[in-house]
Amino acid sequence: MIDWGKVTELVADVGADGFDEVLTLFLQEVETALQTIALxxxxxxxxxxxxxxxxxxxxxxxxxxxxxxxxxxxxxxxxEVDLETLHRIYWQSRALFLSEVRERIAA
Known part of the structure; x- marks a missing residue:
């Protein structure tokens, strides 16, 4: 569901503080887009x-x-685009990501 190698690369590229900013921006942008994507x-x-x-x-x-x-x-x-599944997969991915990210990037 999550490519943790990609996450580790991103943290290495932008640093821990930069990663927090990227994560915040990502969540905001994607969630805003998902609110209006049907329109x-x-x-x-x-x-x-x-x-x-x-x-x-x-x-x-x-x-x-x-x-x-x-x-x-x-x-x-x-x-034919299944927006319900798109939303469900995002929220499942988000929950998994946020529950594991600190442990994964600390390793």
């Missing part, structure tokens, strides 16, 4: 943005779900 004029672009955010922080399953939705939207089938 997005360009669902493909909205999912592409969220997917990029997810990949940067190692949210693998969530990024995969975004990529699947992005591909559907690109093929002109945005009504």
């Amino acid at each position: 997005a004029e360009d669902l493909e672009a909205a999912l592409h943005f969220v997917k990029g955010c997810a990949l940067n922080l190692g949210f693998e399953d969530f990024a995969r779900c975004c990529a699947e939705g992005e591909a559907l939207a690109a093929r002109g089938r945005p009504d």
